[in-house]
Amino acid sequence: MLTTILAAGAAAGAPPPTNFDILHAMNEGGVIAWGTATILTVMMFFSLYILFTKVFEQQKILNQYKRVRATFWNSNSLREGAAKLEKDSAYRQIVDDALLAQDQYKELTDPVEAHDWLHGSLQRSEGTINSQLGNGLSFLATVGSTAPFIGLFGTVVGIFRALIKIGAEGDASIGTVAGPVGEALIMTALGLVVAVPAVLAYNWLQRRNKTIAEQMSGFSNDVLGYLASDGRVRPVARGGKAPAPKPPVATTAKA
Numbered sequence: 001m002l003t004t005i006l007a008a009g010a011a012a013g014a015p016p017p018t019n020f021d022i023l024h025a026m027n028e029g030g031v032i033a034w035g036t037a038t039i040l041t042v043m044m045f046f047s048l049y050i051l052f053t054k055v056f057e058q059q060k061i062l063n064q065y066k067r068v069r070a071t072f073w074n075s076n077s078l079r080e081g082a083a084k085l086e087k088d089s090a091y092r093q094i095v096d097d098a099l100l101a102q103d104q105y106k107e108l109t110d111p112v113e114a115h116d117w118l119h120g121s122l123q124r125s126e127g128t129i130n131s132q133l134g135n136g137l138s139f140l141a142t143v144g145s146t147a148p149f150i151g152l153f154g155t156v157v158g159i160f161r162a163l164i165k166i167g168a169e170g171d172a173s174i175g176t177v178a179g180p181v182g183e184a185l186i187m188t189a190l191g192l193v194v195a196v197p198a199v200l201a202y203n204w205l206q207r208r209n210k211t212i213a214e215q216m217s218g219f220s221n222d223v224l225g226y227l228a229s230d231g232r233v234r235p236v237a238r239g240g241k242a243p244a245p246k247p248p249v250a251t252t253a254k255a
Contacts, residue, residue: 032154032157033154033157033158033186033187036150036151036153036154036157036187036190037154037186037187037190039150040147040150040151040190040191040194043143043147043150043194043198044143044193044194044197046139046143047139047140047143047194047197047198047201048197050136050137050139050140050201051140051197051201051205053136054133054136054137054205055205055208057133058133058205058208058209058212061090061133061212062208062211062212062215064085064086064089064090064091065091065212065215065216065219067085068085068091068219071084072084072085072091073222073234073235073236077231078095078098078099078223078226078227079099081095082095082096082099090129090216091216091219093125093128093129094122094125094126094129094216094219094220094223095223097121097122097124097125098118098121098122098125098220098223098224098227100121101117101118101121101122102118102227104117105117105118114228115224115228118224118227118228119224122220122223122224123220125220126213126216126217126220129216130209130212130213130216133209133212133213134209137202137205137206137209140198140199140201140202140205141198141199141202143194143195143198144195144196144198144199144202145195146195147191147192147194147195147198148191148192148195149191150191151187151188151189151190151191151192151194151195152187152188152191153187154184154186154187154188154190154191155184155185155187155188156184157184157187158184158185158187159184162184222234222235
């Protein structure tokens with residue numbers, strides 16, 4: 001009976017339980033906590049936006065390569081094959097630049113090798129496409145390298161606030177330090193949540209860009225071989241048979 005009365009009295013005199021949810025912890029951090037969380041949230045939003053848009057762009061070019069390998073080299077000429085490709089296709093751009101370089105070569109007055117001129121033009125075309133594919137990846141790399149430190153800044157501020165509160169109140173109980181320490185741990189976790197996906201997305205997109213660059217390089221080499229041989233050298237299209245190559249011009253020796 002006495003134990004019951006003492007327990008009831010202790011419960012009546014105890015302070016109300018402290019709210020330890022995430023919102024309360026963030027409010028403990030004040031402007032710095034909310035500002036850090038806002039910055040990390042914005043970085044995550046743009047990282048996801050870049051990821052989805054680059055995946056869509058890359059997949060579009062990968063599908064274009066499949067169609068090129070299936071139908072392009074069945075055409076009788078590069079111009080005919082280019083007409084079958086989409087106007088905004090990366091491979092259409094390579095073919096158009098190659099044909100333009102071939103026409104421009106006839107206007108050159110300096111003695112430049114046709115192979116060097118065409119090869120340089122195709123390289124510039126590939127470089128332009130690869131540069132467009134790489135847009136936005138630097139932002140992912142920046143997020144992956146800086147987000148943990150931004151979260152660490154919020155962590156340091158939270159721990160500092162906890163120490164100040166302990167010194168001011170002279171009380172190191174869980175109710176005193178739970179808010180600042182909780183806010184500090186939330187900042188650390190949020191920084192990692194933003195950084196890790198950004199790093200993974202960057203590495204994955206870079207690998208896909210490398211695959212696309214290899215495919216375009218092989219296609220450019222095929223186009224160069226076609227132009228250099230006047231159409232006699234071409235790869236065999238998948239699922240089809242390439243047109244018969246043009247026979248070499250026969251020369252008769254004079255007696």
